[in-house]
Amino acid sequence: MNSRELCSMLRRPVPMGDEGARLPDRYWMIRDVIELDNECESPVAGYDEVLGSDFDELSLAHESAQRAQSNVIDSLQRAHSNYRRSRDAVVAHSSSRSHLDRISDDDAMERSFVSEVAARMGISDRAAEAMVREAETLVTDLPQTMDALRLGFTSYLHARTAAQQAWSLPQEARAEFDEQIVGLARTQSPTRFKQSVRKLRERLHPESIQKRKKTAFENRQIEMVPDEDGMAWTNIYHSADAALAIAEEARSHALRVKKAGDDRTLRQIEADSVTETLVTGLAERRASKNTTGTCDHTTETETETESETQAEIGPDGTVTLTRAQFAALRPGVVVTVPILSLLGHSSEPADLAGYGPIDPETAATIIGSAASFTRVLTDPITGAHRIVDPHKYRLSDQLKRDIRLRDVTCGFVNCDAPAWRCDIDHIVAWEDGGTSTSDNLTCLCRKHHVLKHATNWQVSRLSDGSLEWTSPSGAHYIVRRR
Incomplete structure (x- = not known):
């Protein structure tokens, strides 16, 4: 085989998979080709067209993705308009609304739409609310920027930045804002574009920055x-x-500590110093409040010495909280620890309510510093609560405690609000004959509690303990917390 034949062969696809694993000798390595005589052109020269076509495909795929995102925005805006026209099918008018925060029919409808979008897309209500608001702003108030996105002339990141900067502008200023930013959206990088539109927004805003900052x-x-x-x-x-x-x-503190010979990085020192300052300050404030008699009850933090409210920096640079700080800063913290991990026979992680998995050592430290705790035994297979010991729990409402320990978070679709911040709601309303049993009670954050009573979202408990939600549009969503 001469060098020209070899060059021609290298331009063909190289066998892959099982065939490629048994390549014959004629498939030389590229480094061997480079050492050949000058009759063979550089192997790189044959690949420039391939690389160029790859990047062309990448550009087309990116433009297609931007157009697809514009379709999502348009679809979202159309769905929003149709939802508004179906208000009578969405909003409920039951007597059970009276005991909740007052909410208008329009607000109830908007909350229901946002929750439906969040459930359909598998995102949080906050993310869905931002998407709905962005779509409304782009389609209605920034049509030129939206057209640029539809044509692939700008990116969704540019369009999103434009919408967010337009939110604080009055309605009458948004047309000029759109006129001036559409060219920038086609030529500037996202970072530079954000800087430009912030300056433009400042010039066009009729209110002073002092007034806006106050708000x-x-x-x-x-x-x-x-x-x-x-x-x-x-x-x-x-x-x-x-x-x-x-x-x-x-940063100044970190530089001084680093200069003194500390082995931690500047970022580590910054994080540790801010954490220590906050934790120590909050613990001292809590202890001072208890000692001055502003509370109706006595806690163990009253008897701690001043030194026990100071956080300690361990040899590895981590902040170690004292027993007083744990007691002062963690009222109502719920930690679920597998019994074998607590006994040191397993490394299975514990669960910190509102966060998730934590290491057994941290869990043991929290439990060891607690003034009191509640023992909860769970089924090792299903995780269901088996026995609850009520004797050391300060609250007198046994049932509410059981429900919160069981549910951990709000029972609505994709909502992770911690149970201790939630209301306890009857699945079948008390007015409709519902009973105060554990199967008929669930934790709902105030937002979704209001939504349930103010709109036609329906919920029922299934035989496995999960919740099934039915939206006003007829879609069904299953919520499983275990």
Whole structure:
């Protein structure tokens, strides 16, 4: 075989699979071809067309995905419009609404639509609500940007950024906003585009930034986002100056500690110092509140010394919480621990309500620091509660405790609100002859509790203990928590 024949052969597909595992000697390695004489052109030269076609296919697939996303937005907006026209079939007018927060028929219909979208798409209500609002804004208020997305001239990320920035603009300013951003959406990267539309939004907004900040400041909050391997994120939404001050102070402290010879990384020191400051400060505040007599009862935190409210940094750089801090910061925490793990005979993870799996060592520390605890034995196969010991539980409502321990979270589709924040609801309403038995009770967060009574969402318990929800559109959803 001469070199030209070899070059021609290399341009053909190389056998794969079982055939490729038994390649004959004529299938040389590319590194051997490069060492041949100059009669053979570079093997790379033969592949430029292949690489080019691959990237062409990638571009077409990306454009197709953007057009598909625009179809989702259009379909969502059409469904929303039809849902509004079917309000009488969605909204309920039962007497059981009287004991809940007042909610208008329009609000009830909107909540029902968002919940239906979330259930159909397998996402949270919050994500569904954002999608519904984005679709409404793009189709109604930003038609040029939406057309660019339909044609594949811009990405969904650009369109989503445009919609979110338009939300705080008054209706009369959105047409000009759309006119000025559509060209930028076709030429700028998503990051640069976001910077540009933020500046444009600032110029077009009739209200001063001081007034808008005052309104936004009312929404300050903290949230915990579970992550993998026993870790989680704590997000604080606050004023920009406060957030920047926290970040800069944490970095300055980390630099000083690192310069003193600490083996941890700067990011690790920052995280540990902020955590220690928050935990220690909150524990001291709780202990101080108890000692000054502002509470009606005495807790074990009153007898702890000042040193016991200080968090400790372990040799591996982790923050170790003291017994006083655990007692002060964890009222009502529910930890489910397999008995063999608690005895040290198994490494099966425990479950921290509101988070998920945690390691047995952390679970044992939490239990060891508790002033009191409730023993719950579960079936080793089904996980169902077998025996509940009520004698050490402070609440007198045995049934409510059992329901919350059983359900763990809200019983609505895709809702993970922790049971301790939920209402206890009768599946069959008391007014309709429902009884206060465990089979007829379930945990529902206030939002979905209101939804159940204000709209025609229906729920029933199946023989295996799961819940079956039927939406006003007739779709069925099964909720299993075990």
